[in-house]
Amino acid sequence: SDPKVATDTTAPAKPVVNTDLTGKAGTKPSVEVTAEPGSTVALYDKDGNKIGEGTAASNGKVTITPTVAIPVGNVTAKATDAAGNTSDASDPKVATDTTAPAKPVVNTDLTGKAGTKPSVEVTAEPGSTVALYDKDGNKIGEGTAASNGKVTITPTVAIPVGNVTAKATDPSGNTSDASDPKVATDTTAPAKPVVNTDLTGKAGTKPSVEVSAEPGSTVALYDKDGNKIGEATAGADGKATITPTVDIPVGNVTAKATDPSGNTSDASDPKVATDTTAPAKPVVATDLTGKAGTKPSVEVTAEPGSTVALYDKDGNKIGEGTAASNGKVTITPTVAIPEGNV
Missing domain, CATH: 2.60.40.10 (Immunoglobulins)
Structure with a gap:
């Protein structure tokens, strides 16, 4: 078988x-x-x-x-x-994957990039989710690293001044240490401010002066000789109100804005402080009894710095001088004083 x-x-x-x-x-x-x-x-x-x-x-x-x-x-x-x-x-x-990715590397130089939304290139573990953080730990952008380990992240907000770091999280949820920081700096000066207040007739006073400038900047007010005569910080609305520390002299008044990084703007266009107030009427201090026909020294009290003219009864100018800081001026007539009012 x-x-x-x-x-x-x-x-x-x-x-x-x-x-x-x-x-x-x-x-x-x-x-x-x-x-x-x-x-x-x-x-x-x-x-x-x-x-x-x-x-x-x-x-x-x-x-x-x-x-x-x-x-x-x-x-x-x-x-x-x-x-x-x-x-x-x-x-x-x-x-399972319990190993965190290596810490990423931020490749982009952020010098001068604070206040903008630059493209930031990061090198990280391929396939990991890479998050970008500002100096306060706020997440300001995210992307996925490609097979070459590169990811380009566009921030969702303007980067604040300070350190920027990245962390990588793999698909298993393991998160890396933070990258070494790149420092975002601000190298851009504020736009030149605008002095909003009309200073016509305000010379010799301390008026409140409103200036429009970059929010958060320190705004300084200057007289015609470049002396700083006041300072204030622009609010979130971009307005600063400055009370001068001295009476504003006649002439151009300008403002400059300095941001928190120390960048200072060009000077604003000037507003001109003018003086439209006439001096108080002078006082002739000298007694002219018996002085007609002579050229006596005549003391007058008037606004300091003003030019004081002496007139005879017919309105003819018969002498002139400048009042000193104490308001006194002594004028010697150019002609013998005629009888009548001086």
Whole structure:
């Protein structure tokens, strides 16, 4: 009679993956599997890709070194016996990523970029989400690092003056240390201010002077000789009201704005402080009894600095002088004084 062939149609029992894969995603760890002795044991990633293979020894153990870095997710094994019967998949072991990305590097120089929204290039772990932070730790932008590790982030707000840093978070939620900072500086002077107050007739007084300037800037007021005569800070509305510390002299009044980084604007267009107030009427102090026909010294009290003219009864000018700081002037007539009012 013909011989009967004994065949094996029984699949191996499902293997057991013994190795804990916590934190092992992204690496090629040695993975121990227990399976039917002599069977070929294949290791699979979460997507069913074969990532390694080995043969179970007589004690049922096999150690498999993956051919690629294990991705995050389930890892399973199947055993195939010599007759070609393949087991069910093992229960999974989960490969997790517990390693934070390396700290990113901010590549862009931020000198002079404070107050703007420049494109900022960062180098970080490929595939990580990269967040950009201002000096106070506020997130001001975000992007995903490409396969070359580069990401370009456009800030959502104007970058404030100070340190800018980046952190990278991988898909497993591990976040890197902050990058070394790049310093955003402000090298732009404020626009020249505008003096809003009309100074006609205000010379010799201390009027409130309104100036429009960059919000937050320190606004200084100057007289015609460049002496600072007052200072104030522009509010959020860009207005500063300055009360001069001295009476404004006649002539141009200008303002300059200096931002918190020390950049100073050009001078504003001038407003002209003018004097439209006539001096008080002078007083002739000298008694002119018996002085007609002579040229006596005549003392007059008048506004300091004013030019004082002496007149005869017919309105002819008969002498002139300038009042000193004490308001006194002594005038010698150019002609003999006629009889009558002086």
